[in-house]
Amino acid sequence: MKVRVLVCLKNGVLDPQGQTVRHALHVLGYQQVKDVRQxxxxxIELEGVDKDMAFKLIPEIADKVLANPIIETFSWEILE
Amino acid sequence: MKVRVLVCLKNGVLDPQGQTVRHALHVLGYQQVKDVRQxxxxxIELEGVDKDMAFKLIPEIADKVLANPIIETFSWEILE
Known part of the structure; x- marks a missing residue:
């Protein structure tokens, strides 16, 4: 089974990487870009895991390793 | 309009970050994790851009700034 986990900064947390990208795009003339968050x-490729197990496993992994729950949130989906 | 762009390493390109995460998960006992790619x-928040314009703009931005087309591929979707 393959899953995709997205980890994003919470609203209100400063995102210097995103701001740098936004600035670069403005310099290149893309004024339509109002905001960028990175x-x-x-x-993640899982072996021997069914859907029910994934619903337990992935939030656990995301909280422990993939995301910093103080400043980040995550969402996830099953790809195949 | 809000769009989401995903930038991933092409297949075959080494991914040390992903390997580090996989290793960390194995050390923590998550042997079900076979592979991780990061x-x-x-x-991206766009202003004054309709769907047709986004279909031209986003691939351009992704190729020029967000992704390195030599080693990365991108996909994107409209969120709202």
């Missing part, structure tokens, strides 16, 4: 994506 | 996600 996060991380993890594509 | 990438970037950008949530």
């Amino acid at each position: 996060g991380k994506v993890f594509e | 990438g970037k996600v950008f949530e």
Whole structure:
């Protein structure tokens, strides 16, 4: 089974990477870009895990390793 | 309009960050995790851009700034 976990900064947490990208896009003339937030994506290949197990496992893994729950939130989906 | 761009390393490109995460998960006892690939996600707020313009703009931005087309691929979707 393959899952995708998205980890993004919580609203209100400063995002210097995103601001840098936004600035670069403005310099290049893309004034339509109002805001950019950057996060991380993890594509995880699981072995011997069914859907029910994934619903327990992935939030656990995300909280412990993939995201910093103080400043980040995560969402996830099953890809295949 | 809000769009989400996912930038991932191409297959075959070494992913030390993903390997580090996989190793950390194995050390913590999550042997079900067979592989981890890490990438970037950008949530971009656009102003005065309709769907047709986004279909031209986003791939351009992704190729120029968000992704390195030599080693990365991107996909994107409209969120709202």
